[in-house]
Amino acid sequence: MIKERYHNYLIGFVSCIFLSFGAYSIATSSSGKTNYYEIFVIGVLALSQLVIQGIYFLHLSLQKKDRYRLIIASLIMLIIIILVTGSVWIMNNLNSHMMPSSNDMVKYNQSQDGL
Amino acid sequence: MDNNLAIKAExxxxxxxxxxxxxxxxxxxxSLFAVYATLHSNTNGGASAQMLFSMPLALTQTLILLSSSLTSGLAIISALNKNKNKILFWTLATFILGTIFLFLEIREFNHLVAIGDSWRESGFLSSYFVLVGTHGLHIIIGLIWMIVLSFIIIIKGLTIKSMKGLVMFNLFWHFLDIVWIFIFSVVYLMGHMGL
Amino acid sequence: MKFFKIIALISVPLFFIASIVIYVSSHNAQVFNSAGIIASKEKSLILFSLFLSLFVLLPVYIMLIFFSIKYRADNKSSKYSPNFGSSRIVESVWWLIPTILIFILSIVTWQSSHDLDPYKKINSSTKPINIQVVAMDWKWLFIYPEEGIATVNAIYIPKDTPINFELTADAPMNSFWVPQLSGQIYAMPGMNTKLSIMSDKLGVYSGRSANISGEGFAGMLFDVNVVNQSQYNNWVKDTRLSSRVLNNTSYDQLAKPTENVTPFSYSFVSPELYKSILYKYNATDDNMSKAMGM
Amino acid sequence: MIEANLLGLLNIDSFRHDLIQNIGVAIMSLSVIFVILGLTYFKKWRWLFKEWLSSLDHKKIGIMYIVVAVLMLSKAGFDALIMRTQQALSVGNHHGIVSSSHYQQIFSSHGTTMIFFAAMGLMFGIINLAVPLMIGTRDVAFPWLNSVSFWLFAAGMILLNTSLAIGDFSGAGWLAYPPLSELQYSPTVGVDYWIWSLQIAGVGSLLSGINFIVTILTKRAKGMNLMKMPMFVWSILGSMTLVTFAFPVLTATLALLALDRLIGTHFFTSGGGGNPMMYVNLIWAWGHPEVYILILPAFGIFSEIVATFSRKKLFGYKSMVWAIWAIVILSFTVWLHHFFTMGAGADVNGFFGIMTMIIAIPTGVKIFNWLFTMFRGRITFSAPMIWFIGFILLFSIGGVAGVILAVPPADFQLHNSLFLVAHFHTMIVSGVLFGYFAGIVYWFPKFFGIRLNEKLGKIAAYLWILGFIVAFVPLYALGIMGATRRMDHYSASMGWQPLFIVAGVGVLIIGSGLLAIVAQVAYSIYKHLDYRDKTGDPWDGRTLEWSIPSPAPSYNFSVLPTIKKPDDFWDLKQTNRKVELNYSDISMPKNSYLGLFISAGAFSFGFGVVWHIFWLSIIGLILIFSSIIIRTLDENTEYIITKESLIRDDMKFYGEAK
Known part of the structure; x- marks a missing residue:
């Protein structure tokens, strides 16, 4: 049983190292322009590290004794996703409806500098 | 195995x-991530994420924290084997890695404040400092906790109470590592790509 | 005696509520006394959702009163089944019927949210008038960019012409609300919100701020005078005669916190004043120094 | 930024106030002095510290919560009275009894005190009293944490009330929207007081939430699986889940606002890259779950009361549980309806409007289930049932107003108007308060051993119901007439004054209702001999707490019960099944003064940060952390109750009950 926990830690550690390096190489090698595909991949890599750490380091499993912890954890992850994506959606919508567009501002500043 | 103290603690x-x-x-x-996601483009005319962050430093911090997460896991393994000295050894290793991580972070904060990009300059910098700073604060609390925990283990030995302390600390440290992975991905990597 | 007590208990509140309703209808019930197309649509929406929810409210009241009287302890004739704990049909009824009612209301909500969106321009043949609104520390500034005039705490608009408001603030968050013309919209520093209305009835309609913004909040009142086209043109001519001029210096004077300001007007407004107020809070890359220097 | 002198911003003119506030300070300090003199005169200090202030017994903590909550309810009731007189008089050239800046502090402290210290206080009081007894256990999962949570709650309350005497309070409403709450527009310490008293009380609530989730999940009696739990316990599990999920958002948002004011960050400032709308979004992401945190326990109490007083099984147990969890999840998807008018697009407004309506469905289902619990029952109309009737009559009106406000264009007209004020007061007064009053009257015999006088109880309920109608129906009408909330002055031409005067009369009736409650308790204590409840089961109850003597002994159950069916105690009485009791020694937690030290530490930390007396804050933090470390090192925290004393207590109880 202890042996198995020990192996879990090693597997978890190595895969997390690998995922971090993967994400790092994508980010540093990407061209200047932001392409959303790469950003999505980095997001997926981060989430997979979360899942790996959850299974290997925090021994979350479907067994009876871990069940309460797993249910509460997945409930909170659902609430976090709702709150964060909801907030980002609302704030972007608010900004797009109200934020004065930056090129208007730049035009305005040139007209002021000219004065 | 069930009367093993560490398992009972868990x-x-x-x-x-x-x-x-x-x-x-x-x-x-x-919530702090949601605030960062909203404010990271409000650079208020000042520096933006792309200009500020050195990527190798962020990677070394991530590797340090990941390995400290491993050493704290090994401390639990040695707790399962009821080997007191090994627990103390691995906790010391976690402590050292944690202090190095903290040192790198504080050095970066001082550097940013020195070049005039403190948290007062813009919404982006405020949310960056508070998000990464809160994580740093949790690291400090973790380091203090390790000191108290080691004294308890040295003085009182492997009782159910000290095992509970160790197991809870291990969970706290893994949680900090997971939060840092998201900070690394969202703040540093996506920042570097000019999100 | 018990029966008489229940009747008294129910009739007193009903009599009280009836007298309140009579009082409101005999006075200016602004939200229901609409003088603009937006406000009248919103009024019918309120009444429709009230009507729809009566389908749930009335059964609740009827069941409450009927069960309380029929199954009270000292009425031994009523059936007593202590373990009657669930029945699939009844439960599915009150899961389903509210769902259907809410489904109908949600369709109406989706359509009306888009139809009465404050940003939606009102389509009408006559040329719209643009008014720029600046919520200040406890007064409203209304700038008419095309006519080049400005007023404080008073609006004059012609009947049956669409009015496009652009709102910002040089003060904490405020909310521009004229109940008889349309719903409210927030006015926030550094943000540019929009509202389009059209009035179809002459008259004077009171407007106010609906969001707490400091001590003088209760004094942020203004009147919207809906006049016909000729009266409006005369008013514009008269305002152009007034001595006051609104430029950056006199604006800084106006920006000082004052309360319960009696309406007055400016004959001339420097053209980009609204933009300078709006951009004051959004420093972009190259005017960073100016914003800091301000 | 750090002031050189030792007292930070504190100076002599933070003690100068206007007349009304001086009267308030006088009343508050006189009552504190009166209590101190009473304690010294009757030599009760040792008793107070030994029995109550250091107690870890969940029942004593519950009673302390309720005492604090009732005090805060009456203090905020005074605020309401001042506001009503101001609005009734302040017309045309009269300016009422308080200045507008003081009026804004009054409605801010009215809202904050009512939600955080009256409603949350009553809720945690009733939860502490009833939950361990209903699930058949001796104590909560973490008794010491329970005492610490209460003392953090009390520290927050004391910090809030010192703002009456020293300095001023926030004038930015109970949710302090920036930019008004930022340093630029609120330079005084008022908003800091608001932030830190909420932050301290919020941590206390969060710890209680965790404590009760673990208690309900792990400490239920043998045989009581989740579907055999009383409905009240289900509603508490739902409410505590909401507490643990939502309060961290409040902690984060308050911390960011505090940093804006302390170290000059630009989270919510209008200029400098901040975004005030993000604060509104975050505070309501906590705000809406908060109101469901308060209403779910009231629903749970009503489920118990209707089942007991109709002498019938609760109707539709499964759909009630589904309704609770639908409300818990949906309450996180509706928060934008608090700022439809901010100017978001029609898609966003439409989506959140529809989600808000959907949440009305489970609430409607619960109301129909209660009504069908009364169907074919034997209903005795004692005081709790009158509270329930008032709840159904008024809460449904509030629900209808809620559905109207859920439609975005309708909300454009009625947002921040007195219609909205009347709506949320209907939900909170007739929903939450009526529920908790009914719960207190229902469980009073179990914890004090005396039943409350029926007649006075009913009078109090009728006064509250009538007072509510007289006070808030005019507000619905005023909202339709265009009156906004938080106005301290309006022009006579609006024709509002008569309605404000009627509302003022309504608040007086509600005040007399509150006095009637106090009279009911005082009269029952005065005549406690003939109101003694000897059988431990005054209402012929259905759940476990009625199977033990009242007042409930410190160890609750001499032998932990095993459960076979839902409402097992009722089933036991019907089939008069005999339960054999095999006694054994039990261990109960010892008292601990550390909760008090943590409370003192939290108060001095908060007071220090508010007044920038940073050495005081550091001392406060040291006090807190050292108490925690002392507690982890403390070994003997339990004391033993012997088998014989348990048997002796039970013999005395069963002997007396025969």
Whole structure:
């Protein structure tokens, strides 16, 4: 049983190292322009590290004794996703409806500098 | 195996209670991430993420924290083997890695403030400093906790109470590592790509 | 005696509510006394959702009163089945019927949210008038960019012409609300919100701020005078005669916190004043120094 | 930024106030002095510290919560009275009894005190009293944490009330929207007081939430699986889940606002890259779950009361549980309806409007289930049932107003108007308060051993119901007439004054209702001999707490019960099944003064940060952390109750009950 926990830690550690390096190489090698595909991949890599750490380091499993912890954890992850994506959606919508567009501002500043 | 103290500690009510506390801390960080996501483009005419962050430093910090997460796991393994000296050894290793991580972070903060990009300059910098700073604060609390825990283990030995402390600390440290992975991905990597 | 007590208990509140309703209808019930197309649509929406929810409210009241009287302890004739704990049909009824009612209301909500969106321009043949609104520390500034005039705490608009408001603030968050013309919209520093209305009835309609913004909040009142086209043109001519001029210096004077300001007007407004107020809070890359220097 | 002198911003003119506030300070300090003199005169200090202030017994903590909550309810009731007189008089050239800046502090402290210290206080009081007894256990999962949570709640309350005497309070409403709450527009310490008293009380609530989730999940009696739990316990599990999920968002948002004011960050400032709308979004992401945190326990109490007083099984147990969890999840998807008018697009407004309506469905289902619990029952109309009737009559009106406000264009007209004020007061007064009053009257015999006088109880309920109608129906009408909330002055031409005067009369009736409650308790204590409840089961109850003597002994159950069916105690009485009791020694937690030290530490930390007396804050933090470390090192925290004393207590109880 202890042996198995020990192996879990090693597997978890190595895969997390690998995922971090993967994400790092994508980010540093990407061209200047932001392409959303790469950003999505980095997001997926981060989430997979979360899942790996959850299974290997925090021994979350479907067994009876871990069940309460797993249910509460997945409930909170659902609430976090709702709150964060909801907030980002609302704030972007608010900004797009109200934020004065930056090129208007730049035009305005040139007209002021000219004065 | 079930009368092994570490296993009993992990099935205890205290561990379940601390697990729920950790998840509430996740929600605090989620709110800070939501604030960062909203404010990261408000650079108020000042520096933006792309200009500021050195990527190799961020990678070394991530590797340090990941390995400290491993050493704290090995401390639990040695607790399962009821080997007191090994527990203390691995906890010391986690402590050292944690202090190095903290040192790198404080050095970066001082550097940013020195070149005039403190948290007062813009919404982006405020949210960056508070998000990464709160994580740093949790690291400090973790380091203090390790000191107190080691004294308890040295003085009182492997009792159910010290095992609960060790197991809860291990969970806290893994939680900090997971939060840092998201900071690394969202703040540093996506920042570097000019999100 | 018991029966008489129940009747008294129910009739007193009903009599009280009836007298309140009579009082409101005999006075200016602004939200229901609409003088603009937006406000009248919103009024019918309120009444429709009230009507729809009566389908749930009335059964609740009827069941409450009927069960309380029929199954009270001292009425031994009523059937007593202590373990009657669930029945699939009844439960599915009150899961389903509210769902259907809410489904109908949600369709109406989706359509009306888009139809009465404050940003939606009102389509009408006549040329719209643009008014720029600046919520200040406890007064409203209304700038008419095309006519080049400005007023404080008073609006004059012609009947049956669409009015496009652009709102910002040089003060904490405020909310521009004229109940008889349309719903409210927030006015926030550094943000540019929009509202389009059209009035179809002459008259004077009171407007106010609906969001707490400091001590003088209760004094942020203004009147909207809906006049016909000729009266409006005369008003514009008269305002152009007034001595006051609104430029950056006199604006800084106006920006000082004052309360319960009696309406007055400016004959001339420097053209980009609204933009300078709006951009004051959004420093972009190259005017960073100016914003800091301000 | 750090002031050189030792007292930070504190100076002599933070003690100068206007007349009304001086009267308030006088009343508050006189009552504190009166209590101190009473304690010294009757030599009760040792008793107070030994029995109550250091107690870890969940029942004593519950009673302390309720005492604090009732005090805060009456203090905020005074605020309401001042506001009503101001609005009734302040017309045209009269300016009422308070200045507008003081009026804004009054409605801010009215809202904050009512939600955080009256409603949350009553809720945690009733939860502490009833939950361990209903699930058949001796104590909560973490008794010491329970005492610490209460003392953090009390520290927050004391910090809030010192703002009456020293300095001023926030004038930015109970949710302090920036930019008004930022340093630029609120330079005084008022908003800091608001932030830190909420932050301290919020941590206390969060710890209680965790404590009760673990208690309900792990400490239920043998045989009581989740579907055999009383409905009240289900609603508390739902409410505590909401507490643990939502309060961290409040902690984070308050911390960011505090940093804006302390170290000059730009989170919510209008200029400098901040975004005030993000604060509104975050505070309501906590705000809406908060109101469901308060209403779910009231729903749970009503489920118990209707089942007991109709002498019938609760109707539709499964759909009630589904309704609770639908409300818990949906309450996180509706928060934008608090700022439809901010100017978001029609898609966003439409989506959140529809989600808000959907949440009305489970609430409607619960109301129909209660009504069908009364169907074919034997209903005795005692005081709790009158509270329930008032709840159904008024809460449904509030629900209808809620559905109207859920439609975005309708909300454009009625947002921040007195219609909205009347709506949320209907939900909170007739929903939450009526529920908790009914719960207190229902469980009073179990914890004090005396039943409350029926007649006075009913009078109090009728006064509250009538007072509510007289006070808030005019507000619905005023909202339709265009009156906004938080106005301290309006022009006579609006024709509002008569309605404000009627509302003022309504608040007086509600005040007399509150006095009637106090009279009911005082009269029952005065005549406690003939109101003694000897059988431990005054209402012929259905759940476990009625199977033990009242007042409930410190160890609750001499032998932990085993459960076979839902409402097992009722089933036991019907089939008069005999339960054999095999006694054994039990261990109960010892008292601990550390909760008090943590409370003192939290108060001095908060007071220090508010007044920038940073050495005081550091001392406060040291006090807190040292108490925690002392507690982890403390070994003997339990004391033993012997088998014989348990048997002796039970013999005395069963002997007396025969």
């Amino acid at each position: 099935n205890s009510k205290t561990y379940l209670g601390f697990w729920i506390y950790i998840l509430t801390d996740c929600v605090v960080f989620a």
